[in-house]
Amino acid sequence: MKVARVIVDVPSRDADRPFDYAIPDHLADWIETGSRVAVPFGGRLLQGIVVACPAGAEIDPSRLKPVEDVLDPVPPLSPELVELGEWMSRRWLCPLSVALQAMLPSALKGKTEKYIAPAPDAAWTEEDRRAYPGLIAALQRQAPLKLSSLARQFPGAADAVKRWLKQGKLTERQKVEDRLSVKKVLTVIPPGEDKLREALASIPLRAVKQREAIAYLLAHPEPIGQQKLAEAVGTTASTIKALADKGYVALEAVAANRDPYADRAFEPSAPMRLTEAQAAAFAPIARAVDEGRGGVFLLHGVTGSGKTEIYLQAIQRALAQGKEAIVLVPEIALTPQMVERFKSRFGDWVAVLHSRLSNGERYDEWRKIREGRARVAVGARSAIFAPFGRIGLIVIDEEHESSYKQEESPKYHARDVAAERARRHGAAVVLGSATPSMEMYAAAKYPETRPETDVRPVYIGLPERVADRPMPKVTIVDMREELRLGNRAMFSNLLKEKLADRLQKGEQTVLLLNRRGYSTFVMCRSCGYTAQCPHCDIALTYHRGSRNLRCHYCGYAEREPEACPSCGSAHIRFFGTGTQKVEEALALAFPGIRVIRMDVDTTSEKGAHEKWLTAFRERRADVLLGTQMVAKGLDFPYVTLVGVLAADSALRLPDFRAPERTFQLLTQVAGRAGRHELPGEVIIQTYEPEHLSIASAQHHDYAAFAREELRHRRLMAYPPYGRLIAITLAHEQVPLLLSLGEMFASRLRARAEAAGAARAGSGEYPRFEVLGPVASPIPRLKDRYRFQCMVKYRGEDVDAHAWTAQTLLELTGAAKKHGVQVSVDVDPQMML
Incomplete structure (x- = not known):
């Protein structure tokens, strides 16, 4: 046994x-x-x-x-x-x-039972029938057959069943909570040419649609979905059902793959001729793919420089060798436009994995990969686990995006997983971005400064746009000066003038405001009361459509107050600006303007992203207004103006990465303008025009921003010149959190002191520090108080990772006993 x-x-x-x-x-x-x-x-x-x-x-x-x-x-x-x-x-x-x-x-995940059934077109060979007559008979007689029953009845048939599944002779069904999670499609099964001709002779001439349906089946004799047949002949499902009731065709519920793009036709595309700069960038990547020697490349190309074409041709190189490719795209940038680029080049070889698909659709796309029917996986973070066996290339587009770091356990970073997985396969990794993360840029451009990162890429630059298209002109508007001129509106005079100009010319505009809702907080002007979430230490946001105040962390909502809950005053006012308020202001300033608003509130329904972006591409709107989801992955030829409202809104967050994220967001959204023949222009409204992030974005000067930001990081020993581990404790009782936090910090310091590493160092770097415990930046979420300890260290100098792991094992027992939640984040991306 x-x-x-x-x-x-x-x-x-x-x-x-x-x-x-x-x-x-x-x-x-x-x-x-x-x-x-x-x-x-x-x-x-x-x-x-x-x-x-x-x-x-x-x-x-x-x-x-x-x-x-x-x-x-x-x-x-x-x-x-x-x-x-x-x-x-x-x-x-x-x-x-x-x-x-x-x-x-x-x-x-969860309780599952698997069932095996023959595929509708299963064709058993004589060899199959001789070797497994009982198994085939049981599958045909009892299908779907529960896997556990099949294993007991035919213990030696494992290899045959696995082979037949891969060959498509068997289908795999799954029962989840007594519900078959397989999609069933009512399918017309034609009885054969002779029977169809008999049917055609029997059907009265007045039954035009029935006769057209039979004629269609004569021309296309393979099984076809009832709905597809009805659409093909311009009739309804009841017509097809009438044919089945008369015995002319069979109508069966057949298991079908849930292909989210089955109804989309993708125009095939051919590889484009690379520019001289693109060819130079592509060459080292192609060599690494051809030789199967692995390697990581940082492809630093400005927006519109043609990075996607390099990805596509590198993938083609891997496929030509019989290998597979994984392409990761940030969730918010995984637009229909991006999917279309890969589907049009590689067709059915592409499987798409992202959260806007249903569980069943994702499962079928995953099975398509596992069964070898797909060789390119395009998806968000978790697509890095696509079940390929011969990976030749992994592409991570917009590698700087924080969404590649999972915020729930396991708190992995897809970039690091990609590098490790590629190492095991001898695959190449391409990290593409117009605004690389400080960690990757320092590791590739300044390795002599000893940046702390597990990934060491080779730098490849693409500093110019294709077709000699210029970068858009960026103008900074100081909103303090607008106030002095008496303009208290959310639009500066310049932005209003440029918007009017685009409307007159029939060109399009993208407006970015990274705050959803109508107003960011509600306050009483009599007593100073501010509406707070009762479960979190955060102000409630006003949403005018539903007339609700809502917490964007726990989902709590309450009705719009008519008077102050504290003093009863009627002087309750809504402050701050969200995308809903901007949409209303646009309608007032420009009567008849057509606006599409894209934020979490308007894109929660399945297919909403595609619907809004298709409408904008077809020029059924003048302005695309949204949060950061409009800043990435969009390519519209008639967008000639980009406006950024409140560019400095994230600069003062208690996070050392806030300047970097602001610069990245401004640069990315600016890149939406002037990507084709029409020149582009960008207006950035801010109260801090002199800030490094904003001034550098104005001149498209990533190098200048990176130099200053990295200098500051080295002085403070922040990543990439130091490493962090964040430990967050959450519970309803603050004293308990403090006690456990102090216990963790003191034990960890004791381990460091025993190794002679605590707060010691050479030159400018502390080798090891434990900061805290202190209240987290958001001290309470969902009725639980949160305290945080931060471990700050140089990875090459001390074994802080092992000390933390050992101390956590000791802490977990005490925490579990008292019901304290413990969260560990190695190399955290978000400090809130």
Whole structure:
């Protein structure tokens, strides 16, 4: 009897180790590394993932509990992904079960049962029938057949079932909470040419649509969805059903892949001729892909410099070698426009993975990758775990985006995972950005300054736009001067003038305000009362459409107050500006203006992004107004003006990365203007025109901004010249948090002092510091107070990572006993 080493899905540190289970004989051929299994654990039946099947187990299998069931015919995780999960667990100090679960599609999480059924067009060979007559008969007679039953009845059929699944002879269905998660499509099954001709002769001439449907099936004799057939002949589903009722065709519910782009036609595109600058940038990437020697490249190209074409041609190079490619795009930039570029070049080889798809659609796209029907995965952060076996290239577009860092456990950074996964495959990694992160830029451009990063890229520059198109002219408007001139409106006189000019010319404008809602806070002018969330230490935002005050952290909402809840005064006023208020102001200033507003409130429904962007592309709107989602990945030929309202709104956040993020956002949104034949112009409104972030953005001068910002970071020993680990404790009682925080900090300092590293250092750098515990920048969220400790260290000098891991193990027991939530963030991107 074999042994399976299983990580059980119990995300607590005291259970974060593998447990040995005996593999029953009838499951021996079905279970391997990466399999999901059901195992008894603590009196319950839980899901687990097999991380090893040791050949010479030290424990007698007869003394072990047996694996109860196998949950998938083909393991959802490869041995490589299991090893990657173990690396992630060490790197980001998270339970291994949590790291492995992050790699699975949502449809595979929770209680599941798998069923196997023959595909509608399954064709069994004589060899199949001779080798597995009983299995084939059972599948045809009993389908869908539960996987556990199939494994018991045919224990030696594992290899055949896995092969048939890959060949498309079998389909895999999943039952989640007593509901088949497979999409069923009513499908017309033609009875054959002779029967169709008989039907055509029998149908009365007056039944025109029925006759057209039969004629269509004669010309296209393969099975077709009922709705598609109705659309093809210009009729309704009832016409097709009438044919089925008369026995002319069969109508069956057939399992179908949920392809979110099945109804879209993508015009094929050919590789473009690269400019001289593009060709020079492409050459080292192509060599790395061709030679399979790996390597990381930072492709620093201004907006409109043609980075995407380099990605596409590098992918083509990898595919030509029989390898696969992963393309990561920030979630907010994963627009239909971006998907179209890859689909038009690589067609059905592309699978798309992102959160705006349903669980079922994501699951089918994931299966498409696993079964070898896709060789390019395009998606957001989690697409880095696409189940490929021969990766040749990984592209991370807009690599500076903070959305590549997951904010829930496991708090991995997709860039670091990509570099590690590429190392294991000998794949090349391309990090593309017009505004690279300080970590990657310093590592590539100034390696002699010893930046602290695990990724060491080679620098490739693209300083000019393609086709000699100039960068847009950027004008800074000092809003303090506007106030002195008596203009208290949200639009400066210059922006208003430029907007009017674009409306007259029929050109389009993008307006950025990184605040949604109508007003950012509500205050009583009599007593100073400010409406706060009762569950979080944050002001409520007013949303005029619903007439609600809403918390953007926990979702709490209350009705708009008619009087002050504190003093009863009627002098309650709405302050600050959100996208809703800007939309209203545009309508008042420019009667008849057509505005599309894109923020979280208007894009929550499925397909909303595509709907609004398609309308704007088709010039059914004059202005695209939105939060940061309008700043990236958009390419519209008639956008000639970009306006930024409140450019300095994020500069004073308690986060050392605030200047960097402001510069990146301004540069990215400025890049939406003048990308084609028409020249572009950018108006930035600010109260701090002299700030480095804003002044550098005006001149498109990334190098100047980076030099000053990196100099400041070195002085303060912030990343990339130091490393951080943030530990956040959350509980309803503040004294308990302080006590546990002090315990953690003192034990960690003691370990550092024992190693002679605490606050010691050479030159300008402290080698090791523990800051805190102190209240977090947002001290209370969802009725829990939050305290934070920050570990600040030089990674090459001290083993702070190991000390923190050891101290956390000691802290977790005490925290769990008192119900304190402990969150660990290695290399945090957000300091709030």
